[in-house]
């Protein structure tokens with residue numbers, strides 16, 4: 001099988017699995033206990049915290065472990081909103097956020113907060129001017145993702161962070177898709193909070209982290225035993241934390257090499273598909289995108305059918321995001337680009353990972369061509385397009 005759906009999830013690196021194994025059986029201690037078994041677990045956890053911090057340029061004291069990207073986003077956004085609600089009730093985000101941010105903002109809207117959704121526009125990148133115009137004296141939080149999970153576009157986080165800082169507004173970014181794939185440095189990006197998730201970077205599912213800049217205070221949204229500075233109480237998932245740490249360490253070592261190699265594969269697939277298939281287009285900005293993200297659309301093609309045809313050829317791909325592909329509505333991200341509904345349904349996302357090889361390119365491109373040809377022959381819509 002050729003797996004090209006790494007933005008949905010990635011396989012656990014065998015080295016990560018090996019690092020985790022002892023913490024299920026032998027070193028099973030509760031990291032909050034005093035005896036040596038517990039101290040061993042605590043030490044493994046703190047080593048991991050250093051590795052996560054190192055990958056994003058943070059201090060280890062600024063990293064708290066969570067159950068993943070969704071929880072990190074919730075803690076950052078609701079934690080800020082509840083803490084600062086006396087100061088203001090206005091939040092700024094974008095119209096292409098992951099549901100973990102989008103739905104959290106919608107929930108807050110139902111509870112007295114006002115949310116501005118900045119348009120990502122045709123190329124899928126928000127405009128700093130729009131952000132400046134949206135800020136009011138009630139704005140308490142800006143939350144804008146680093147890289148988009150569907151179209152891979154990279155937002156001007158550093159510039160947004162500068163503006164947030166000028167106005168003394170907290171700035172959170174969902175960096176689940178960018179961490180480990182492109183350089184991410186919290187200081188350079190001027191962020192106050194940053195979410196990341198282990199299973200998008202070859203670590204296990206159900207574990208992630210939230211960077212909280214020193215001095216930033218959040219209202220806890222989960223209450224319990226005081227673990228993770230009281231921000232994320234609950235007995236720590238030590239094995240998961242060790243896995244996340246190992247995944248971050250490996251990602252840091254191989255970042256540059258993977259970046260170069262995947263960018264080359266990405267660009268060759270894009271070039272061959274766009275030149276080889278009529279009425280095929282790339283969604284999102286051509287260069288300001290993740291090295292591993294390809295998102296096409298094909299006139300008169302239904303994305304789901306295309307995914308199934310490719311599956312039959314041993315290629316795992318997706319249309320829209322994993323969550324929105326279960327619904328019948330077109331992806332809100334593709335609609336935000338200004339696409340017609342019928343075109344938004346004709347998208348194909350290929351997200352590459354470190355196991356993908358140059359030798360797979362031609363087979364993948366030929367398989368897409370075959371599938372598009374076959375589906376168009378069956379499509380009454382395609383004849384109409386032809387005749388125009």
Ligand SMILES: *Cc1c(COP(=O)(O)O)cnc(C)c1O
Nearest residue numbers: 068069070098100149176177197
């Ligand atoms: C996958 C993803 C999430 C959710 O992370 P989980 O660890 O699966 O909860 C959040 N944001 C983005 C951009 C993602 O791609």
